[in-house]
Amino acid sequence: MESELFIEGEPAVFMGRGDREWRERVHQASRGFNLGSECGLRLRFTVSSWRRGGSCFDLDNLTLPVREALGWSDIPFVDTAVEKGRRAGVLVASAREHAQVTPQIWMAEPIIGSVSHTEVHPALAEQLRFGGDGPLRVHLVIHDAGLSVCDFGFEGCVKPTLDRLWPIIGGRPGHPHDHRIHHLIVSRSAARPSGVSIGIEAMTVPHILPPLPPVPAVSFEADEPGVEIVTTREQLQSLVQEGRGHLYNDFGGQIPRYCPIHEVGCLGVRQMLKVAPGRLSVRKVWAERRAPLLSWLQRKRKIFADCACPR
Numbered sequence: 053m054e055s056e057l058f059i060e061g062e063p064a065v066f067m068g069r070g071d072r073e074w075r076e077r078v079h080q081a082s083r084g085f086n087l088g089s090e091c092g093l094r095l096r097f098t099v100s101s102w103r104r105g106g107s108c109f110d111l112d113n114l115t116l117p118v119r120e121a122l123g124w125s126d127i128p129f130v131d132t133a134v135e136k137g138r139r140a141g142v143l144v145a146s147a148r149e150h151a152q153v154t155p156q157i158w159m160a161e162p163i164i165g166s167v168s169h170t171e172v173h174p175a176l177a178e179q180l181r182f183g184g185d186g187p188l189r190v191h192l193v194i195h196d197a198g199l200s201v202c203d204f205g206f207e208g209c210v211k212p213t214l215d216r217l218w219p220i221i222g223g224r225p226g227h228p229h230d231h232r233i234h235h236l237i238v239s240r241s242a243a244r245p246s247g248v249s250i251g252i253e254a255m256t257v258p259h260i261l262p263p264l265p266p267v268p269a270v271s272f273e274a275d276e277p278g279v280e281i282v283t284t285r286e287q288l289q290s291l292v293q294e295g296r297g298h299l300y301n302d303f304g305g306q307i308p309r310y311c312p313i314h315e316v317g318c319l320g321v322r323q324m325l326k327v328a329p330g331r332l333s334v335r336k337v338w339a340e341r342r343a344p345l346l347s348w349l350q351r352k353r354k355i356f357a358d359c360a361c362p363r
């Protein structure tokens with residue numbers, strides 16, 4: 053079951069002002085909140101400014117205190133992002149899926165701990181540079197079973213790997229422009245025998261949504277006339293049999309095409325029935341007419357796209 057929790061307050065940066073108080077707040081607020089088995093951690097920070105004491109700060113340093121205050125360590129992935137907004141805080145969510153960036157780089161030897169260096173890492177030699185100062189999404193895929201996806205400290209591999217990216221993201225040795233990383237995914241895969249794969253892309257569309265207020269883990273009521281939340285395969289099947297209306301896949305994340313609005317007659321909707329009876333892993337939202345569904349999506353600040361199913 054996926055669930056989420058919004059913790060209000062200006063998120064502190066690792067070893068920065070208010071770090072201890074912020075960790076305590078996160079710790080207290082998250083009592084009783086569990087990720088659930090096989091779920092990863094999704095963090096969505098909202099900050100009121102891109103600078104602290106005049107300096108830029110890095111997403112990994114925003115993530116570290118929260119990750120440590122939450123305490124979980126044996127998790128499949130961390131998907132963390134930051135955006136600027138009026139209501140500062142962090143949305144903590146359990147998630148079954150994370151954002152993905154196709155890896156372009158493979159470092160066969162993981163970089164662990166702070167390693168002072170001046171040369172360009174050989175794995176980065178042929179890579180294109182992301183010029184300018186625009187926001188970037190970085191995905192680290194860890195292949196070594198012994199390395200943690202959630203060690204954002206100096207001893208892990210996350211921070212030292214990001215430190216080496218200056219030839220691509222800008223900066224110089226020891227001073228990478230990693231403040232540009234607004235979305236960071238650290239996950240695990242056995243696709244390579246060792247080391248870390250890295251995918252980087254520009255976040256051309258600022259489609260990270262501001263955190264929503266806390267919602268119950270399971271909601272049956274859509275609070276919009278004409279809109280219904282579909283949480284079980286049985287509900288979905290009866291809608292398919294009636295064959296009317298529009299169905300939104302409430303997948304979450306930031307990629308609109310993963311959150312399509314289908315027509316109930318779509319191939320994509322029939323394929324959703326290829327699951328076990330009972331609760332669906334991703335809830336759907338149904339409306340007979342498109343207008344109330346769009347109004348619900350906009351009010352809930354959901355991303356969406358029209359489906360591209362073959363008809």
Ligand SMILES: [Zn+2]
Nearest residue numbers: 314318359361
């Ligand atoms: Zn469709």
